[in-house]
Amino acid sequence: MSAKSYTGSTVGTLYVVATPIGNLDDMSTRAIRTLREVALIAAEDTRHSTPLLRHFGISTPLIACHDHNEREQGAALITRLLAGEDIALISDAGTPLISDPGYHLVRQVRAAGISVVPIPGPCALVAALSAAGLPSDRFIFEGFLPAKSAARQSRLTAVQREERTLIFYEAPHRLLDCLTDLAAILGEDRPALLARELSKTFETLKGLPLGALRDWVAADSNQQRGESVLLVAGWSKPESEDEVDPESLRVLDLLLKELPVKRAAALAAEITGARKNQLYQVALERKSS
The missing domain is CATH 3.40.1010.10 (Tetrapyrrole methylase, N-terminal domain)
Structure with a gap:
């Protein structure tokens, strides 16, 4: 009416x-x-x-x-x-x-x-969020990220410390490149979910850490077809650096001068016996600041 x-x-x-x-x-x-x-x-x-x-x-x-x-x-x-x-x-x-x-x-x-x-x-982002198992009380919708990697990485860096659940749309031919940049900027261990072909015959909802999700999509070309919604858990404040002993921080800082974040954290953990995940979060903090 x-x-x-x-x-x-x-x-x-x-x-x-x-x-x-x-x-x-x-x-x-x-x-x-x-x-x-x-x-x-x-x-x-x-x-x-x-x-x-x-x-x-x-x-x-x-x-x-x-x-x-x-x-x-x-x-x-x-x-x-x-x-x-x-x-x-x-x-x-x-x-x-x-x-x-x-x-x-x-x-x-x-x-x-x-x-x-x-x-x-119907709305794809709401449908995906409802089934993602990620916090849904507060979220931000970023739509389609820039097509070129440099601009995409710049945009992802801007939301790196966003605490709300992040939601993106992505075209099939850019999905793998997008996941690669997401893992590089937000961290390979950040929880995420790919919602692909929602409500269609080949609907897929796959939840994995970003690094593992990137590898899963890379290994199956079928997952690089159709429109996708990507949901990523918001940033969580890392454990206090005070909880990492000074010697481990010293070793980490030395390695960060020469190595990427992930490798530096892994090697520092091997050398000092500190927890790798904790050192990785501290390394991300030190690099971003």
Whole structure:
């Protein structure tokens, strides 16, 4: 039911409608009804959305609204909304605006004083988080990391000490490179989970420390297919350096001048008998500071 049915307004409503990320059974009754009743559907890719709408018997006209044209489309869509037409916004999959187009359109519509109503439903990051077994009370969504390694590593360094659960999207052809950088910057022992092809036939949820997860994906090319969500445990403050004896710290500092963090910590542990994991955390702290 449109906003004007409640308010008596002659102005239309923009509905932001979530669609399935894979399994078509996840399409809600409310989403189907809304897409049937609006005058127009603004879709990220009309070629992608047409089969979905056909499956549910939805014949509403489609118009493309994507990264390259949504600012320009905004004026035309607002004109139609002001004329009393209801419009739905959908992306290729999941909830619009979550690493998908639509932000500029929604901002323009709200600035024009027109109602925007969400029709909630599937969202890959929420689905992955719900099954990850990582802290979910506080988390941050970083979306897609930069494609180039240097920029990706710079971004990961910025969140290295983020205590909340980290969530990333990644494309299949960059998944292994991304995991490699994650392990290098955040630490090979940091707990993580790969959620791949959610709600589809080959759905995979694999939880391992980052180093082991990288190696697992490298060993199986099938895991490098399809869209993925990567979840990484937040940074935990390392045990106090006061708990490491001075001689072990001295040896560690000497080795850090010549060796990578992981190797320096392992060798210092062999020499001094101190715990390797503890020395590794201290080494990360010393390197970052």
